Amino acid sequence: MTALTIVLVLVLLLVVFGLLFRLQILTSIFSGTFTRDIGMSNSVNAILMLVFMVFGGAWFAYSFVENFNKMNPPIASVHGHEMERMFWTTMAVIGVAFLITQALLFIYSYKYQYKEGRRAYFFAHNNKIEVIWTVIPAIVMAALIFAGWKAWTRITGPAPKESVVVEVMGKQFNWLVRYPGRDMKLGVVNYRMIDAVNEFGFDLSDNAALDDFTTNEIHVPKGVPVLIKIRSRDVLHAVYMPHFRVQMYAVPGMPTRFWFTPTMTTDEMRAKLGNPGFNYELACNQVCGGSHFAMKATVIVDEPDDYQNWYAAQESFAKKNPEVLAALKQKPAATVSQVAEPAEAKEAAPSPLAASY
Amino acid sequence: MSDMAAKPNLSPSVQEAQGGRGSSPVPATEHGDHLHHDDHEHHDQHWLWKYVFSQDHKTIAKQFLITGMIWAILGGTLSSLFRLQLGWPEGSMQWLTPFLGKWIQAGKLNPEFYLALVTMHGTIMVFFVLTAGLSGTFSNFLIPLQVGARDMASGFMNMLSYWFFFLSSIVMFSSLFIETGPASAGWTIYPPLSALPQSIPGSGAGMTLWLVSMALFIVSQLLGGVNYVTTVINMRTRGMSMSKLPLTIWAFFLTAILGILSFPVLFSAALLLIFDRSFGTSFFLSDIYIAGQALSNQGGSPVLFQHLFWFLGHPEVYIVIMPAMGMVSEVLATNARKPIFGYRAMIGSLIGISLLSFVVWAHHMFVTGMNPFLGSVFMFLTLIIAVPSGVKVFNWLATLWRGNIRFTAAMLFSIGFVSLFIAGGLTGIILGNATLDIQMHNTYFVVAHFHLVMGSSAFFGLFAGVYHWFPKMFGRMMDEKLGYIHFWLTFVGVYLVFMPMHYVGIAGFPRRYYAWTGFDAFSQFADLNKFISIAAILAFFGQFIFIFNFFYSIFRGRRATQNPWNSTTLEWTTPVNPGHGNWPGEIPAVYRWPYDYSKPGSEVDFIPQNVPYSKTQSSNLPYEQDMAE
Numbered sequence: 001m002t003a004l005t006i007v008l009v010l011v012l013l014l015v016v017f018g019l020l021f022r023l024q025i026l027t028s029i030f031s032g033t034f035t036r037d038i039g040m041s042n043s044v045n046a047i048l049m050l051v052f053m054v055f056g057g058a059w060f061a062y063s064f065v066e067n068f069n070k071m072n073p074p075i076a077s078v079h080g081h082e083m084e085r086m087f088w089t090t091m092a093v094i095g096v097a098f099l100i101t102q103a104l105l106f107i108y109s110y111k112y113q114y115k116e117g118r119r120a121y122f123f124a125h126n127n128k129i130e131v132i133w134t135v136i137p138a139i140v141m142a143a144l145i146f147a148g149w150k151a152w153t154r155i156t157g158p159a160p161k162e163s164v165v166v167e168v169m170g171k172q173f174n175w176l177v178r179y180p181g182r183d184m185k186l187g188v189v190n191y192r193m194i195d196a197v198n199e200f201g202f203d204l205s206d207n208a209a210l211d212d213f214t215t216n217e218i219h220v221p222k223g224v225p226v227l228i229k230i231r232s233r234d235v236l237h238a239v240y241m242p243h244f245r246v247q248m249y250a251v252p253g254m255p256t257r258f259w260f261t262p263t264m265t266t267d268e269m270r271a272k273l274g275n276p277g278f279n280y281e282l283a284c285n286q287v288c289g290g291s292h293f294a295m296k297a298t299v300i301v302d303e304p305d306d307y308q309n310w311y312a313a314q315e316s317f318a319k320k321n322p323e324v325l326a327a328l329k330q331k332p333a334a335t336v337s338q339v340a341e342p343a344e345a346k347e348a349a350p351s352p353l354a355a356s357y
Numbered sequence: 358m359s360d361m362a363a364k365p366n367l368s369p370s371v372q373e374a375q376g377g378r379g380s381s382p383v384p385a386t387e388h389g390d391h392l393h394h395d396d397h398e399h400h401d402q403h404w405l406w407k408y409v410f411s412q413d414h415k416t417i418a419k420q421f422l423i424t425g426m427i428w429a430i431l432g433g434t435l436s437s438l439f440r441l442q443l444g445w446p447e448g449s450m451q452w453l454t455p456f457l458g459k460w461i462q463a464g465k466l467n468p469e470f471y472l473a474l475v476t477m478h479g480t481i482m483v484f485f486v487l488t489a490g491l492s493g494t495f496s497n498f499l500i501p502l503q504v505g506a507r508d509m510a511s512g513f514m515n516m517l518s519y520w521f522f523f524l525s526s527i528v529m530f531s532s533l534f535i536e537t538g539p540a541s542a543g544w545t546i547y548p549p550l551s552a553l554p555q556s557i558p559g560s561g562a563g564m565t566l567w568l569v570s571m572a573l574f575i576v577s578q579l580l581g582g583v584n585y586v587t588t589v590i591n592m593r594t595r596g597m598s599m600s601k602l603p604l605t606i607w608a609f610f611l612t613a614i615l616g617i618l619s620f621p622v623l624f625s626a627a628l629l630l631i632f633d634r635s636f637g638t639s640f641f642l643s644d645i646y647i648a649g650q651a652l653s654n655q656g657g658s659p660v661l662f663q664h665l666f667w668f669l670g671h672p673e674v675y676i677v678i679m680p681a682m683g684m685v686s687e688v689l690a691t692n693a694r695k696p697i698f699g700y701r702a703m704i705g706s707l708i709g710i711s712l713l714s715f716v717v718w719a720h721h722m723f724v725t726g727m728n729p730f731l732g733s734v735f736m737f738l739t740l741i742i743a744v745p746s747g748v749k750v751f752n753w754l755a756t757l758w759r760g761n762i763r764f765t766a767a768m769l770f771s772i773g774f775v776s777l778f779i780a781g782g783l784t785g786i787i788l789g790n791a792t793l794d795i796q797m798h799n800t801y802f803v804v805a806h807f808h809l810v811m812g813s814s815a816f817f818g819l820f821a822g823v824y825h826w827f828p829k830m831f832g833r834m835m836d837e838k839l840g841y842i843h844f845w846l847t848f849v850g851v852y853l854v855f856m857p858m859h860y861v862g863i864a865g866f867p868r869r870y871y872a873w874t875g876f877d878a879f880s881q882f883a884d885l886n887k888f889i890s891i892a893a894i895l896a897f898f899g900q901f902i903f904i905f906n907f908f909y910s911i912f913r914g915r916r917a918t919q920n921p922w923n924s925t926t927l928e929w930t931t932p933v934n935p936g937h938g939n940w941p942g943e944i945p946a947v948y949r950w951p952y953d954y955s956k957p958g959s960e961v962d963f964i965p966q967n968v969p970y971s972k973t974q975s976s977n978l979p980y981e982q983d984m985a986e
Contacts, residue, residue, distance in 0.1 A: 041764070063857060067860045083796060123695065123696070123759065124698065124699075130702045133748060137744050141740045144740060148793070234647040235553070236550060243878070247724045253655070283865075283879075292870070296875055
């Protein structure tokens with residue numbers, strides 16, 4: 001009923017509008033103002049072009065400045081600073097192109113509006129000009145491509161050997177986090193072993209998996225390269241950490257990775273921003289279902305010493321869930337994993353945590 | 358004013374040429390040399406064959422246009438709904454219950470339905486409005502009229518093209534009303550989300566209908582595309598060489614080629630997805646544990662789907678924008694009363710864009726886990742597109758320079774197009790840079806970018822086309838004043854919506870988020886989001902001025918004259934209401950390029966394409982003089 005009423009009101013409004021419009025046309029015909037000449041309206045539109053440029057430009061400048069601080073998330077990674085510089089340099093370049101072309105567009109529109117008796121200038125082509133405005137943008141683009149390519153190669157290149165390793169697994173709708181434990185080796189996981197307890201799918205028949213531990217928050221040390229290994233166990237997700245300028249999809253069946261070096265601890269950033277509630281956040285940035293918008297993890301950057309203490313205090317998954325290990329021992333043959341990463345799985349020589357950096 | 362009082366004193370030769378040879382409309386009985394006189398011009402033709410199952414390209418064009426408009430209203434309505442959610446995440450939507458039923462629970466929009474809204478908005482706008490509604494309308498309408506043909510190469514295939522589109526529309530529309538809701542995995546339908554109904558209800562029957570609808574749509578596109586290409590290649594009138602084609606035709610021609618080469622790839626992707634969904638194959642699925650169950654699928658790759666999808670998906674954005682570019686070039690030249698600047702450079706840049714459009718698809722996938730080396734290659738190829746795009750913009754600006762501009766509604770929308778294309782295109786330089794895309798990927802920066810450069814721009818091209826060719830379509834003029842109001846409302850509205858969206862994006866707010874409230878990093882823009890929503894909803898309602906103007910003018914608009922814009926191209930040499938076959942007499946021959954506006958030495962400020970050089974001795978350039986003799 002409400003729906004019908006609303007639709008009816010809209011239709012009636014349209015009819016009233018139509019009648020008014022018709023009335024206006026009829027009166028203008030009778031009063032003789034219904035002209036077909038290029039007249040007033042042409043110059044009004046020409047002036048509006050200028051007005052739009054001036055006021056639109058002013059509004060844009062104002063709102064840009066007004067929001068500038070809000071739109072710049074604080075940066076907390078080494079490559080983030082580099083990206084930020086490149087971003088604003090590129091913005092400056094395209095900003096210049098934007099200003100020049102838009103200004104010409106509106107100024108020409110105003111300046112060359114129809115004038116009685118004037119004739120447009122017959123100017124069909126000029127190859128020299130075409131070459132100029134092909135070559136100059138090409139050079140600018142070449143520079144941008146080169147800078148982008150160099151940074152891209154560096155950022156996506158292999159992680160340094162001394163990197164700390166964290167693995168993140170996306171699932172509907174939260175992030176699972178695991179660390180390699182004391183042996184610094186991530187054990188084999190197998191999606192067929194996933195259940196309500198073993199959410200990650202640990203294959204405990206692999207020795208390297210025995211000391212792996214899972215956490216709710218992601219802890220990483222400051223000033224040390226961090227390699228995030230990324231998995232998904234159901235649909236696509238994406239690890240997006242805006243403060244670290246990190247983004248990589250989580251793809252079921254295809255582990256991905258991204259490495260970065262945090263530059264500020266959570267506490268330092270809280271102090272800097274004057275916001276004691278601040279936390280680095282990890283957001284899912286590839287649509288993954290109804291609660292996609294709430295798929296979040298917290299990242300905590302610690303001083304290296306704090307990180308080591310925290311790391312040492314964690315209890316392995318196998319220890320926390322002895323029943324998983326027990327179940328495995330009952331039927332060992334069936335559960336030995338056939339999948340993935342045999343090299344990593346085999347050599348499980350324990351090494352002290354401190355040796356890594 | 359539209360009629361351009363500057364009613365020039367047409368020289369007799371021009372007047373004659375304008376009407377085509379034997380200009381007075383030929384009585385229906387006198388078919389004479391009319392080569393194409395099936396049963397079409399008999400007055401006893403049944404309305405069903407005349408208006409519904411018509412094979413006349415002009416009628417089919419109108420069918421595409423009106424279907425596209427209905428879709429656009431629906432697509433816009435969906436966007437208003439999710440803008441309500443984004444603007445007022447805490448607000449109650451109880452009042453929408455009569456329309457949305459169970460999708461509103463306790464006054465809140467269902468988050469899964471939110472995803473359905475964005476998915477359907479994207480699908481509808483990209484495919485049904487800006488591909489079928491834009492290219493379907495104007496390729497159909499203008500190709501035969503501007504190249505000088507009686508109709509498309511195959512009128513029957515052309516009719517099938519529309520009716521496949523219609524079927525596809527029906528299927529997609531019906532998916533809105535099913536129990537589990539329409540497709541909800543985003544318009545890019547990435548598996549596994551789109552493959553597994555366990556992951557989201559919309560991936561059940563809704564997704565099946567989406568895929569069926571898209572398969573039908575692709576058939577429609579291919580039937581249309583083959584027709585457009587064939588017509589342009591084979592059916593040009595005498596003298597209409599490729600280098601005398603209006604830029605509209607070049608744009609439609611290249612668009613059709615892109616469609617023919619890329620849509621089949623989407624078809625294959627859809628087919629493989631159907632197999633994964635229904636027949637247990639593993640093209641895109643591997644290692645999945647969902648809803649308490651480990652699936653048996655192994656060895657597939659979700660990234661493979663993305664490659665297949667974007668191999669269509671990227672050319673698709675050029676399929677959307679190139680017809681608009683062509684029409685805007687035409688309208689700018691006509692109303693600036695100047696030749697388009699750099700005609701050959703314009704064709705060259707269209708060809709360049711077309712070629713490049715096939716080798717840039719993976720810039721949508723920089724951070725999907727694709728090999729970073731590929732990322733470098735695609736960054737290089739992607740950023741090169743800025744060069745031909747820049748050439749086009751500079752040529753449009755040069756066309757306005759020292760012109761004598763008449764601001765018709767079509768001209769306003771064309772200028773608006775250039776402005777929006779610049780604003781949206783430039784941010785592509787940021788997104789095409791793989792390094793910067795790490796941060797910007799899938800944020801509102803992307804949303805703002807493509808809504809400006811292909812969404813709004815293409816819409817502006819569509820509006821320019823409708824205002825400009827309305828007199829040819831319906832024999833009447835649209836109301837200019839309403840056109841001005843429509844333009845300024847929309848132009849201002851679009852900027853108010855999409856400029857601030859960049860800020861939200863730079864801050865990293867991800868797209869397809871039901872609410873930003875869960876994250877501290879994205880929650881600082883509550884006011885801005887409200888502002889964007891208000892602007893978007895107002896701009897959307899502004900479009901009803903156009904809808905009103907359109908339908909009002911079909912029936913009550915001022916009667917058009919034969920060539921209301923004093924344009925040079927062939928469509929204006931047909932009678933005001935051309936019948937099937939377009940020209941009552943012989944098809945005019947073409948002697949010159951389509952942009953002889955304000956030529957020095959000519960009495961009038963335009964010389965139509967069908968005026969031979971021998972009749973314009975006073976304005977001929979030296980090499981043209983040779984041709985005249």
